[in-house]
Amino acid sequence: MRYTRAAAAAVALAVAVTGCGGKKKADDNAKGADPAKIVVWQMGDGSPEQTKFLDGVAAEFHQKHPKTAVQVQYIPWPQATQKFQTAIAGGSGPDVTEVGNTDVQSWAEQGAFADITGKMNSWAEGKTLSKGALANDQLDGKIYAAPWYGGVRAVWYHKDWFTKLGIQPPKTWADLVTAAKTIQDKKHVPGIAAPSDFTNGILSFVWANGGDVATKQGDKWVGTLEQPQAKEAVEFYAGLVTKDKVAPDKYVGKNELQGPQQDFALGKVGMYMDGSWALPQLEKIKKDQKNWGVFPIPGKTGGLAPVFSGGSDLAVWKDSKYKDVAFDYLTTLDSKKNSKAFADTLKFLPQFTDILQSGAYQSDPIMGPFAQAAASGVKFTPTSKGWADYEGAKKVLPNAVKAIMQGKSADDELKKADEQAGTLLNQ
């Protein structure tokens, strides 16, 4: 039985290897003319809303290219990496693809995407795309992707509890701890969730305190978690578990989806940090939206923490034979109208600075604070290919924070983390 299973796996592997071995033959006669179809990769499971939206985009695209069919393929997020790797290795990629914004640097470096610098510069509507987001799509001065939608993390809280207990949405770190303590005393549930596998959230605290995970000095990345500001922030975050005891240790070694989200929706934890995109999922667990609120992650003594912007970008695949047509599709999908419409259905924010600042979100109780946080400044993790190793393979910050939460010395752990940053980010 086990052997059968192993054999089946081996056969599947062999098929996969041979199946993706054949490279696409370039048929040059198609140049210039519109192709019969282009292939578009979208992440996720393809909800009805998403499908309907993309059908609309395709209809708009057909006005310009009537002969070109748009074939959309959905790729679940967890499989994206593997799918990309196979496509890069076998030359079987799409024409246009959605890509997680933290992954752009690595994929571009590995030669997955086409250089679209010239095309982007002549795209009029794209001029107001968020500069910070666009910087994340550049490698050696060339643009490899266009920001599509993004979102920031903030703190979700139970509005009804806050009202009853007379708590104001915290504006400083001290407020945050006090609020969590009050909830813990009166509601007998943990005040706040502080998971350790939460690089992007933890970084918001580091940034809020003027620290950073690594900075580029000359042409080398240097880990800076050992610096006082960063260290203080990490110690504060870990201290929610160890010192202030307002966060339970049951989320140590986990991410925000492995407990905190569900516990928040069920009323088993007072506050937790997540993006606006969590709303559909929270609603699935419990229909209680009217009692939930959001406030931006506070800075240490007030002000807003610069937040990490998660989200997706769009890129033209390097092996695509129809890059011009593909880029036309990209701009249709990423037009101001369409990107806002799509971001709204997903509870994300569009990446056009003028839309974010236009006040379109101010009156929205959930999206308002997120837009406010996004407008106050988004930051990105180091634009090094090695960030994928730092965060993906080694999970340096999560493991350091976990160790500190379990009583190890912050000095030692952050020193180790910085040493790893030195090796991983400079490869």
Added chain:
Amino acid sequence: MLDTVQAVRRPPGRTSSGPARPARRRPRLGPYLLILPALVTIAVLLIWPVVQIARMSFQKVGLRQLRGEPAENVGLDNYRQILGDDEFWTALRHTLLFAVVAVAATLVVGTLVGLLLNRLGRRMSAFVAGGVLVAWATPPVTAAVIFAWLFGTTGGLVGWFLDLLPDWLVGGGWQNYNWFSSPLPDYTVLTICVVWMSFPFVAVSVLAGLRTVPGELYEAARVDGSSAWNTFWKITFPLLRPVFGVLLTMSVIWDFRVFTQLFVLSGLANSDSFNLSLYGYSEAFGSLNAKYGLGSAIAMVLTVLVLIVTAFYTRMIVRQEGVR
């Protein structure tokens, strides 16, 4: 090779077998043709990949290399990097300790259940065997997800049950106990999960072995007033030694390369709980910058380890067979 076969097969007394000789002298291709398909399949699906992995372990291989760029030879760099990594030694220690504990537990539980099955009546035996085989047939991912839920913090059945027990016995606060944040509890859950999945195979194999033992032996033991303990060690175990040998070897191999369950239970975020498989996976595939060379080197280390252990046990079995 062919000559040896003939020499052995020729009965010593009959020197002149007359007309049969010319026919015997022709190389006998038949048997080799028959195993050829199996050999080719194994060569293509197993040996070739292993050779590739061995080669890649001395190279720097990423996605660009898969696209056709020549891979750079880095000599022993990959191995040097692994051996200098603290995580490797932790993972190695976990792998070895886990294998020892899990193999022992699997064999003990499996044997006990096998003995039980042998004692039960026909119907009950079939019922129990069917029941435990469900555990064996459960795909590892499914089993791991079930155990992750059982030991989970919100609505986890185990925490709820432990909290029902009196506090002086097990302590309190189990509902919120985090089973997956440090190696010891993590591996406790992993061991239970893996043993639960693999003991049925042992049980059924032992049962099959027991059915071949002549009943008179046990009858004689009973007449002599032998205890169950003695009967097992004096009759059952010696007779089933080959079965236990095979089961031991296979369990060692399986438990050395446990991956799925640990991946689901504690995952990549808890590198202090890595075993060698997970360590190799995280190095090779954990980030977008695939490092197939490094991953291959770790796979080679794991392979060599398993080979050493199995070679050792296989030799032991073969020797014992020879003595008998």
